[in-house]
Amino acid sequence: MTHTTDYASRTIIILGGGPGGYEAALVASSLGAQVTLIERQGFGGSAVLTDVVPSKTLIASADIMASLDETADLGICFSEEKTTGKPYVDLKTVNERLLRLAQQQSADIKRSLERAGVTIIEGTGKLKDQYTVEVRESNGLSYELRAEFILLAVGTHPRELPTAKPDGERILNWTQLYSLKELPEELIVVGSGVTGAEFASAYNRLGSHVTLISSRDRVLPGEDEDAAEVLENVFDRRGVKVIPRSRAQAVNYSEDGTKVIVSLADGRKVQGTHCLIAVGSIPNTENLGLENAGVKTTQSGHIIVDKVSRTNISSIYAAGDCTGVYPLASVAAMQGRVAMAHMMGDAVKPLRTHQVAANIFTSPEIATVGITEKEIAQGTYRADTIMLSLSTNPRAKMMAVKDGFIKIFSRQHSGTVLGGVVVGPRASELIFPLALAVDKKLHVDDLAETFTVYPSLTGSISEAARKLHKAL
Numbered sequence: 001m002t003h004t005t006d007y008a009s010r011t012i013i014i015l016g017g018g019p020g021g022y023e024a025a026l027v028a029s030s031l032g033a034q035v036t037l038i039e040r041q042g043f044g045g046s047a048v049l050t051d052v053v054p055s056k057t058l059i060a061s062a063d064i065m066a067s068l069d070e071t072a073d074l075g076i077c078f079s080e081e082k083t084t085g086k087p088y089v090d091l092k093t094v095n096e097r098l099l100r101l102a103q104q105q106s107a108d109i110k111r112s113l114e115r116a117g118v119t120i121i122e123g124t125g126k127l128k129d130q131y132t133v134e135v136r137e138s139n140g141l142s143y144e145l146r147a148e149f150i151l152l153a154v155g156t157h158p159r160e161l162p163t164a165k166p167d168g169e170r171i172l173n174w175t176q177l178y179s180l181k182e183l184p185e186e187l188i189v190v191g192s193g194v195t196g197a198e199f200a201s202a203y204n205r206l207g208s209h210v211t212l213i214s215s216r217d218r219v220l221p222g223e224d225e226d227a228a229e230v231l232e233n234v235f236d237r238r239g240v241k242v243i244p245r246s247r248a249q250a251v252n253y254s255e256d257g258t259k260v261i262v263s264l265a266d267g268r269k270v271q272g273t274h275c276l277i278a279v280g281s282i283p284n285t286e287n288l289g290l291e292n293a294g295v296k297t298t299q300s301g302h303i304i305v306d307k308v309s310r311t312n313i314s315s316i317y318a319a320g321d322c323t324g325v326y327p328l329a330s331v332a333a334m335q336g337r338v339a340m341a342h343m344m345g346d347a348v349k350p351l352r353t354h355q356v357a358a359n360i361f362t363s364p365e366i367a368t369v370g371i372t373e374k375e376i377a378q379g380t381y382r383a384d385t386i387m388l389s390l391s392t393n394p395r396a397k398m399m400a401v402k403d404g405f406i407k408i409f410s411r412q413h414s415g416t417v418l419g420g421v422v423v424g425p426r427a428s429e430l431i432f433p434l435a436l437a438v439d440k441k442l443h444v445d446d447l448a449e450t451f452t453v454y455p456s457l458t459g460s461i462s463e464a465a466r467k468l469h470k471a472l
Contacts, residue, residue: 016153018045019329020319024336029116038125043109047329050175057098062205073400127289152318156281164251184274191278201362283322307350309339357435359428367431370419370438395455444468
């Protein structure tokens with residue numbers, strides 16, 4: 001007797017409405033599954049409500065300020081008859097706008113889910129076993145739901161220091177910054193990773209005096225060293241004070257309450273008007289009932305998944321930051337889509353992390369894809385490297401761009417593009433041709449022989465590829 005499976009009748013419960021959850025819900029619904037999505041905070045999750053959308057909207061305002069600061073090089077001047085000084089930032093208006101955009105995006109996502117036929121529950125869910133979720137709606141109603149498959153996409157929350165509890169007034173985590181009505185005069189940023197570097201860059205461009213405290217010997221310790229060096233040089237030129245090899249031990253208020261004082265482990269103290277704590281995040285897996293279903297986690301609490309987003313329990317999958325794979329909205333969405341395809345028996349292309357394109361929205365931006373120069377130095381890959389400064393690019397000269405470069409890694413002998421780094425304005429856009437080359441295993445000559453617009457910043461990608469050409 002032949003057994004057939006009706007994929008269209010499958011039932012799926014998704015916990016979490018962030019990029020991993022809502023993208024998964026849309027895919028599963030389009031394939032005919034009965035999907036229930038449970039979300040407690042708002043659709044889009046922290047990526048839309050407190051992280052990516054608001055922070056990058058803030059950075060957009062900072063970029064405009066940066067452009068205005070550099071207009072003199074372009075021959076643009078402000079008439080003294082019409083202005084009494086430099087432009088300034090109305091932070092209250094900036095924050096109101098970014099929060100409004102976040103809510104609009106969240107509402108758009110909810111409407112998309114509703115149109116797709118996804119059942120939406122506003123509340124929380126907890127695993128009771130491998131197929132059952134205990135639901136508690138926001139109105140207090142409780143009940144149980146069963147499904148063939150469960151996807152966990154519960155995200156993370158900011159890590160806090162026991163001796164530096166954010167209060168939303170002068171000691172803040174990154175979700176609380178948007179409640180500020182006035183620009184911090186002196187902002188101390190604790191943490192030099194991606195989040196800390198982005199906010200340090202943004203608030204510096206908005207007009208704050210920024211001090212960045214790094215426990216490591218440089219900013220962005222996990223990123224390309226040449227890129228980090230460019231950013232540190234820019235910080236130095238723009239007045240950001242970086243304190244390396246220093247660990248924040250505590251943050252307290254001054255006696256009059258108008259200042260915050262950061263105590264360092266070596267006894268030094270740093271004073272400012274506000275302090276941002278940006279020391280990483282913690283997965284929202286506590287009290288999720290993982291032990292009830294037998295789902296395995298790492299020591300840090302992240303859910304362990306394979307390349308198709310499946311946990312050690314065949315009926316339970318996970319996606320997004322709670323897995324610790326990559327803290328990127330794009331990766332969360334891809335994990336969710338891959339999970340649904342695998343559940344539904346659709347064609348599956350397992351997640352390949354070495355093909356992930358990532359961007360750090362500092363000024364200048366830093367974008368990466370594929371292998372790293374560190375992996376080449378360690379002997380993991382045998383590759384040729386070329387780095388070309390944007391200072392030689394005619395379009396960059398016209399735009400008064402002073403900082404940045406294009407870097408390409410290609411496999412020795414074969415010339416296949418293995419990775420790249422772009423540092424410069426809109427690096428998040430410029431990385432795409434390199435990401436495409438990595439994904440499709442293109443040769444450096446494929447990049448070199450493709451027409452680029454003259455003048456353009458992408459011309460440097462083609463030029464760098466030409467320098468990696470080897471005569472046969």
